[in-house]
Amino acid sequence: MTWVTGAQDSGFGVQHLPYGVFRIDGGEPRIGVRIGNLVLDLAGAEAADLVLAGGALCQPTLNAFLALGRPQWTAVRQRITELLTDPAHRTAVEPLLVPLDEVRMELPFEVADYVDFYSSEQHATNVGEIFRPGQPPLPPNWKHLPIGYHGRAGTVVVSGTPVIRPQGQRPSREGPVFGPSARLDVEAEVGFVVGVPSPLGRRVAAADFAHHVFGVVLLNDWSARDIQAWEYQPLGPFLGKSFATSVAAWVTPLDALRHAFVPAPEQDPPVADYLRDEPHLGLDLRLTVYWNGEPVSEPPFAGMYWTPAQQLAHLTVNGAALRTGDLYASGTVSGPRRDQVGSFLELTWGGAEPVTVAGAERTFLADGDTVTITATAPGPDGSVIALSAVTGTVLPAR
Known part of the structure; x- marks a missing residue:
């Protein structure tokens, strides 16, 4: 004590x-x-x-x-x-x-590279149903590899940094228009901070996760859904994501989370050999998303389909090197219930089903809104670990 x-x-x-x-x-x-x-x-x-x-x-x-x-x-x-x-x-x-x-x-560390994954089956399914109704929600590769994209390290900011509403091209019935995003969203995620680097050309095994990864931060991958919708085919997210990614100010060491590792969901079909992690473990992190101080969702990280160790193995399987300060994120954390989703896209079902926040109906973020993400994890002897919160307030476009 x-x-x-x-x-x-x-x-x-x-x-x-x-x-x-x-x-x-x-x-x-x-x-x-x-x-x-x-x-x-x-x-x-x-x-x-x-x-x-x-x-x-x-x-x-x-x-x-x-x-x-x-x-x-x-x-x-x-x-x-x-x-x-x-x-x-x-x-x-x-x-x-x-x-x-x-x-x-x-910002606690200088970010070398930033990679974001798409590892919640519930989130990927919800997004597929919202954007591609009547079609299979998951792409055919989704259960064979952790899908991800390479983000922008230079716009990773520490918790509390204001988020300026991005501008860009957005779709409309008359064709693309330029202006501030009207569908600004959040993504409640967990980030993993790399300490020990690896040489170019040598892949990192899933079993070596704890050798390379120092710790964990809560992360908000702010997303302009309208900009993203117009740009993402065929190469994926770009300006709809790269304007800001917020991370917590305090990095929780993996050593503090030894009691939080739990069996991860069963994977079917069986994964490729390089993705096999034994034991197959996720983390029992229980997130809460606050919209202007009001809790609106409680995403459970333990249900993530792809584990942090598998994500690390995948991002290096082609021989890509790790650098000290690399940051990779889990992707949006969403559970099976509507009050467990990690984005307002899902919470309001693409804006079609508004939610009530502070007595007003809301869909996406307005200027002046503040979003805070917290999380807890089990510690030793019944104690509770409170991960450092990540928060940000939206400012008008410039």
């Missing part, structure tokens, strides 16, 4: 210890770890020889630390746990704790 007051049952106790990057009063960015509603300044801790990471914790982003690999990640986590639980360290550590409301959070 930690000696930090109020941390134990906060979802951010010593069972969690997520990493982030913060500033104080406009100062230089510093790496920290969250404990309760405080930030432990790891740059200060390493400078004081309380934690040893070869100087990686004194850098302005997490990338150098991510590159160290799992043995070092585990050793540092164990040392931080010791510092925050043994009262003998309290005198040395307490001056390094900063109240969360006194810091400004930054």
Whole structure:
């Protein structure tokens, strides 16, 4: 149990210890770890020889630390746990704790590449039924490989960054028109942060998932559905997605989620050899989507058809290299019920079935709307891990 007051049952106790990057009063960015509603300044801790990471914790982003690999990640986590639980360290550590409301959070790592998958069978089925009524909802390849697309790393932003409504070409009865998106949407997803790179030409096995992946962030893949509908054939998403992708400010280490791994859904037909992951495990993450502060959906991540390990194996099977700071996302998380979907496209069935939010009927996002995604996971001894929320507010087009 930690000696930090109020941390134990906060979802951010010593069972969690997520990493982030913060500033104080406009100062230089510093790496920290969250404990309760405080930030432990790891740059200060390493400078004081309380934690040893070869100087990686004194850098302005997490990338150098991510590159160290799992043995070092585990050793540092164990040392931080010791510092925050043994009262003998309290005198040395307490001056390094900063109240969360006194810091400004930054993007925690420099994003090298960004890939987004399409791995929820329920989401893919819903989208197919909305866009292609009367036809098979799933494309013929869907159960044979994790479908994905390569996104834009440069527009990944930290939680709290405003999202400017994108402009682009949209379809109309008279032909394409140009202007602000009228069908701005969200996609509630889970992102995976790569630490250890791999060389070009060598594929990564599903069994090596935990060797390469450091941790998890909640992610919102903002989507302009009307721009997307006009552009996506034949090459897939482009400007309808690349204007902004929001990620949480704190990265939850895989070590904090050891009790959250659960059997993933059975896959039929059998998958290709390189996609076999034994054990076949997903994560019991329970998401909640808030629209202007009102909960509208609770997507269950445990039901995702393709696992994070399979996604990693697929994105490297052609020999593509991993780089430290690569981010790949699960795709929209949706369950079988309407109140478990991860997009407003599904929630309102393409805008045909409005929902009531704060007393008003709504379909897609209006300027001024705020969307927040939270999640919890089971921790050790009945504890609960609260993943850091990801939030964003829509601003008018420019």
